[in-house]
Amino acid sequence: MNSTYQRLITASGALLLGACAAQPDSSTRAHYYGTQEAFAEEAIYFLLTDRFVDGDPSNNHETQGGAFPTFDQPMFGPGGKEANVGYMGGDFKGILNHADYLAELGVTALWISPIVDNPDQAFSGGDPVGFAQPGDGGKTGFHGYWGTNFYQVDEHWESEGLTFADLTRRLRDEHDMKVVLDIVANHSSPAYSMPEDQPMFGEVYGPNGELVADHENLPPEQLNPNNPLHAFYEREKDLAQLGKFDDDNPRVMDYVVEAYLQWIDQGAAAFRIDTLRHKPHDFWKKFTDRIRVEHPDFFMFGESFVFDAEFLGGHTQPENGGVSVLDFPAQETLTRVFENAESDYSEILSYLHLENSPYHNPYELVSFYENHDIRRMDGDEKAYINANNWLFTARGIPSIYYGSEIGFMPGTKEHEGNRNFFGEKGIAEARNSEIAKNLKRIAHIRQDSVALQKGLQANLDFDGQTAAFLRVYQDDHQAQTALVLLNKGDEKASLTVNRWLNSGEWYDAQTGERYEVDTSLTLDVPRNGVRVLLFDGVVNNQALARRLEVLQEF
8 A cells, every 4th residue: 555545643633614624723633535536536427429429510521431431330130229330420519519418417527439540441351240240340430449640630520619629628617527538559440351451451640640650451470570660560469450559669659658648738637548458567657657757647547358356456556557447347246236136235345345455546446337348237227326326435436338327228238239329319318317317416426525536435234235334534634424325125225324423413415414423323215225424524433443544554
């Protein structure tokens, strides 16, 4: 555990007037917190730009691609089901036009898919794609992960008067919303197996449009290391037919670092790093070190598509680059628990790792239950409501996938509807959705609570349909304890908490109702509901203090 997390000696027990009230004197008291990372205050909404809203039809490029068209390429499945591997029109203007909607949901950080230029045709090589059928043959770069020029924004995203820099500035200034930029440093576009070499595929261009790499439609083992255009790439196969960048080539590191520093300068507030496990730790250490020279506190989290916490924890260690990660064990657990109405809440504890954690800091992981690479939760309205109640109160930084606010395309994987177009129709549906209404409530409760954002988690009772835990944050300037009571059952539950409660006044975070507490508290929790009670003041329960001293060591 980092030394900044060590407990300071208690010298004062003065009660705070509120969670944000300043300490009345310069004395110190015990510090309890899971993290002081500023980004832990955020609630993330992840969207594929092309699949959100079409705000500007003029940048759709509907005739692009010639013999390999790129716009609206549907795939049809049984029972009228449909997916699409072409562009469908979403853009920066569609995002900005509906930023108020996102803010109302409680979104404070918008994670968008990669913005860099992608090929202008559908890919003709690889395995043919189909409904519920993996493959890249016939697919386009609508998702953004097939970069060809990492210094240039793809022509599908910007509009007149709305560049990427304009988008980040307006979201920040007008909506108090950060932009998390999805980045790729592992690979370029599909690079070989085409019947005939297609323009842009396997090619990489520099900031002035100069060609810096070209796979030339050759399989990796046939690349010539003495050819500078080939030397950008490794000579072993990796994901599908993607051109994998050479870890050891300093030109590769210079290229990706300088490209992504440019996007930070234009307003990216954090990075989500794609395909983290496909590069060695020393590559990411060099990359993150160079980013942090310019931006010391810049938050980065990566995608390592593994469900093993011990493996994932390696990425988070400072000597390996010190990036946070998407919490795939959380995804697996949350899906299992909330899809199954009869599950026991105790099953959810397995992924938290609040003690003896393999992670450098489990409180900085990005928690989620859906994304674009994994099937959406196959649950009903109640499943989504209960999942969100947990996601926005338990440890970690919550991330919602576009459409989760209405239970969009439940149970579908990529090429089955997971990445279908949301549009204004989806937003209109969300305005009347019970899932969205509940999400707004719990997201705004978290937004106003430092304990829920950054506090240590002390678990109380997890049994059957109910769960109870505390989140505690305390430093020299603010102190708050949150009591979280959850009920995923279909009947109202009465929960009694009789340990670790601070004595004094608690209040309901939603209603403001006050409770004078001595040693125990009994409250009703509505069906498929959550209650959060807050105590603004220093910890005064000695048993809780002793427990927190253990928990803060992770």
